[in-house]
Amino acid sequence: MLVLTRVKEEAIMIGNDIEIKVLDIRGDRVRIGIVAPTEIAVHRKEVFLAIQKENLKASKSGAEGIDGAIQFFRKEGRESEEGKDNG
Amino acid sequence: MEKNRDQDAPAQAVPTVADAASPDAATPVVRLEGTRLGDIDVPEDLVIEFPEGILGFPDSKRYVIVQHPSGGAFQWLQSVDDPGLAFVAGDPAEFFDNYDLTIAPEQLNAIKATSLEEIVVIVLLVVPQDPKKITANLQGPVLINKNARIGQQLVIQSQGYSTRQPIFPATRGDASKEAAIEAVGSASASGGE
Numbered sequence: 001m002l003v004l005t006r007v008k009e010e011a012i013m014i015g016n017d018i019e020i021k022v023l024d025i026r027g028d029r030v031r032i033g034i035v036a037p038t039e040i041a042v043h044r045k046e047v048f049l050a051i052q053k054e055n056l057k058a059s060k061s062g063a064e065g066i067d068g069a070i071q072f073f074r075k076e077g078r079e080s081e082e083g084k085d086n087g
Numbered sequence: 088m089e090k091n092r093d094q095d096a097p098a099q100a101v102p103t104v105a106d107a108a109s110p111d112a113a114t115p116v117v118r119l120e121g122t123r124l125g126d127i128d129v130p131e132d133l134v135i136e137f138p139e140g141i142l143g144f145p146d147s148k149r150y151v152i153v154q155h156p157s158g159g160a161f162q163w164l165q166s167v168d169d170p171g172l173a174f175v176a177g178d179p180a181e182f183f184d185n186y187d188l189t190i191a192p193e194q195l196n197a198i199k200a201t202s203l204e205e206i207v208v209i210v211l212l213v214v215p216q217d218p219k220k221i222t223a224n225l226q227g228p229v230l231i232n233k234n235a236r237i238g239q240q241l242v243i244q245s246q247g248y249s250t251r252q253p254i255f256p257a258t259r260g261d262a263s264k265e266a267a268i269e270a271v272g273s274a275s276a277s278g279g280e
Contacts (some may be wrong), residue, residue, distance in 0.1 A: 030204060038191075038192075038193035038196075039193055039196065039197060041242060043242050044244060045243060047226070047244045048142065049240060050144050050226070050241060050250050051224065051226055051227035051240070051242055051250060052142040052143040052252040053143075053155060053250075054211070054224045054226075054227065054251065055141055055142050055143045055144065055174070055224070055227065055240075056143050056214065057166065057213045058174045058175065058211045058212060058213045059143075059144070059172055059173070059174055061174070061175045061213060061214035061215075063211065065175075065193055065214035065215060065216055066155055066157070066161050066175060066214055067129075067223075068216075068217075068218040069161060069214060069218035070155070070157050070159040070160075070161060070220055071146065071218070072218040072255070
């Protein structure tokens with residue numbers, strides 16, 4: 001990991017097109033501004049990790065669970081063949 | 088751009104392995120052995136490219152949608168690069184009445200689409216033993232360009248959706264806390280009563 005120390009208003013360039021700027025520091029909160037090309041996704045890391053973790057759980061789902069789910073789904077009366085509720 | 092329920096094409100609009108006509112000798116086919124659904128032959132032209140893969144699985148870039156044998160609203164997003172890797176998925180419109188996504192132009196561009204009509208949205212499901220406890224990841228929907236066969240998983244952080252939204256409303260008498268907490272916490276995407 002590259003570690004840099006910045007004070008308020010200072011910035012970091014990543015490549016030619018990505019800029020990270022320290023906008024404000026209050027107590028233990030840092031407000032960070034990010035300029036990046038729109039095709040580069042920028043996310044809070046905890047959100048990214050939460051989705052990754054959920055994907056991992058999803059990848060372990062077993063085929064047996066699905067058949068039970070389909071039966072349950074039908075009993076709930078939300079048959080996919082009936083089409084959408086709101087029309 | 089808002090993608091509302093009425094604009095959703097059913098996920099079956101992406102041709103799936105179950106309804107492909109039996110490939111003739113000339114159709115290139117990929118054989119996947121040892122998947123959760125057994126050995127399956129996948130016509131090459133049904134393969135969907137995921138340039139960024141699915142979060143957590145960066146090495147798998149090619150997937151195909153396989154209809155679950157019993158049919159219904161459940162499908163499999165099956166990796167072609169890794170036969171052991173597959174996700175249960177479904178059309179969110181089957182489970183939720185008001186899962187509205189705001190899709191930015193750059194998110195469409197990422198899968199080479201220029202309009203909402205070209206894409207389908209599916210959500211990945213966690214399926215435990217108890218079917219009442221199935222949850223959908225509404226914070227990480229998968230967008231697929233139907234014609235170009237390109238897909239990407241989006242990360243939605245600003246719209247208050249849950250990574251674990253139960254697809255069935257809490258069953259009467261069900262004391263499980265998870266379903267109640269998640270349903271209350273993400274009321275905007277509840278399945279309705």
